[in-house]
Amino acid sequence: MELSEATIKKIRWLIVFAVAAVVIGFNYRSVFGYVVKIFGFITPFLLGGVMAFIINVPMQRIETLLPLKRDSKLLRPLSLCISIIFVVGVVVLVTFVVMPQVIDTLLSLQNSMPAFLTGVKTEAEKLFAQFPEVADYINSIEIDWKSFLNRVVEFLSNGAGTVLSSTLSAAMSIISGVTTFVIGFVFAVYILLQKETLSRQFKTVMRAYLPDAVTTRTLEILDLVHTTFANFFAGQCLEAVILGSMFFVTLSIFKLPYALLIGVLIAFTALIPMFGAFIGCAIGAFLMLMVQPLQALIFLIIFFVLQQIEGNLIYPHVVGNSVGLPSMWVLVAVTLGGSTMGVVGMLIFIPLSSVLYTLLREAVNVRLKKEKAVKSKKTLIP
Numbered sequence: 001m002e003l004s005e006a007t008i009k010k011i012r013w014l015i016v017f018a019v020a021a022v023v024i025g026f027n028y029r030s031v032f033g034y035v036v037k038i039f040g041f042i043t044p045f046l047l048g049g050v051m052a053f054i055i056n057v058p059m060q061r062i063e064t065l066l067p068l069k070r071d072s073k074l075l076r077p078l079s080l081c082i083s084i085i086f087v088v089g090v091v092v093l094v095t096f097v098v099m100p101q102v103i104d105t106l107l108s109l110q111n112s113m114p115a116f117l118t119g120v121k122t123e124a125e126k127l128f129a130q131f132p133e134v135a136d137y138i139n140s141i142e143i144d145w146k147s148f149l150n151r152v153v154e155f156l157s158n159g160a161g162t163v164l165s166s167t168l169s170a171a172m173s174i175i176s177g178v179t180t181f182v183i184g185f186v187f188a189v190y191i192l193l194q195k196e197t198l199s200r201q202f203k204t205v206m207r208a209y210l211p212d213a214v215t216t217r218t219l220e221i222l223d224l225v226h227t228t229f230a231n232f233f234a235g236q237c238l239e240a241v242i243l244g245s246m247f248f249v250t251l252s253i254f255k256l257p258y259a260l261l262i263g264v265l266i267a268f269t270a271l272i273p274m275f276g277a278f279i280g281c282a283i284g285a286f287l288m289l290m291v292q293p294l295q296a297l298i299f300l301i302i303f304f305v306l307q308q309i310e311g312n313l314i315y316p317h318v319v320g321n322s323v324g325l326p327s328m329w330v331l332v333a334v335t336l337g338g339s340t341m342g343v344v345g346m347l348i349f350i351p352l353s354s355v356l357y358t359l360l361r362e363a364v365n366v367r368l369k370k371e372k373a374v375k376s377k378k379t380l381i382p
Contacts, residue, residue: 044180048187056192057234059083080192094264101261225355232351240270243277243310250302256295258287272346275334277307329353 024031062079069075191198206215244267251259266280281303288296330350337349 044183045187047180047184048191051184052188052191052195053229054233055080055083055087055188056195057230057237058086059192076193080189101258221355221359224358225351228354228358229351232354233347236271236347239310239314240267242314243267243270243306246306246310247302250306251299254298254302256288256299256302257291258284262287262299272334275346277303277310329357 059079059082062082063075066075066079068078203215203219206218210218244263244265247266248259248263251262262280262284265283266277269276269280272279281300284303285296285299288299330353333349333353334346337345337347339345340349
């Protein structure tokens with residue numbers, strides 16, 4: 001039996017794949033080491049791609065707001081500069097405004113924690129007065145804060161000694177990190193300044209080496225991924241800023257402590273869908289509990305009221321259907337993302353799951369339409 005050229009080609013690629021699989025299987029440690037090295041080489045460019053994607057979200061909006069013509073040579077550089085200044089300004093503002101409050105909060109907790117625990121211990125003794133064994137156990141609990149602080153200082157001193165003993169290694173790590181960031185930032189700037197040219201070149205290469213159907217479908221999927229991720233991050237960031245501002249204003253009106261700190265904290269944690277705001281709520285309630293339990297109760301009431309307003313009125317209009325993922329699958333995506341990649345995974349897995357959900361839905365609908373068409377043809381009278 002003679003084999004066609006296409007069949008011979010498939011057999012040849014199958015043999016190559018089998019040999020490669022066997023070689024990789026017997027030398028998986030070396031292969032893994034090479035993969036890690038390659039990943040280390042391309043890390044600055046991956047970081048640059050992520051930075052370009054993040055900066056591109058406000059840059060597109062700024063380009064539409066600037067009073068310049070679309071073909072103006074100043075439009076792209078000016079919008080890029082404004083976007084970078086905006087992102088850096090947010091980081092600097094949070095750092096220099098919130099960090100002093102964080103330091104003051106830690107110092108106040110150092111003074112209020114012993115008094116709070118003493119009060120809790122006294123109330124517990126009164127509550128369990130009818131049970132002498134429990135009361136004696138509570139009364140026997142002693143916390144030597146001076147010894148505890150001395151242990152912390154000793155731990156930090158030993159840690160500092162370890163760090164000082166490996167100063168060269170730490171310095172090299174810092175230099176490597178800074179170098180990676182600088183290369184990634186420069187790469188991101190080049191991407192943003194020439195994104196149309198790069199997109200055109202990428203499409204040209206795909207059309208040259210791939211079939212037209214594969215190229216068209218790949219470009220459709222990439223466009224879906226870009227749109228879903230961009231809409232999700234833009235909407236989630238705007239919603240987090242609105243929620244944090246609402247908490248700052250409301251807590252300031254009710255004259256509750258830590259208004260700015262809790263507002264910024266909830267704004268950052270609200271970037272994590274579903275669970276993020278509750279993390280900020282728990283930390284805020286704990287901080288106020290150290291000051292006055294009644295204020296913590298008022299804060300919890302305010303939180304749940306504002307959470308209902310945000311969830312029912314603000315979130316649907318700001319984020320809307322940009323994700324297009326049912327609530328059950330959002331919970332699954334958050335859980336899987338958090339277990340695999342932490343907080344970053346929670347942010348990535350939701351739009352990624354939305355893309356997969358959209359593609360699966362389209363494939364199922366196409367298959368059902370084909371089956372329906374086949375069945376309708378079978379029922380026709382010849």
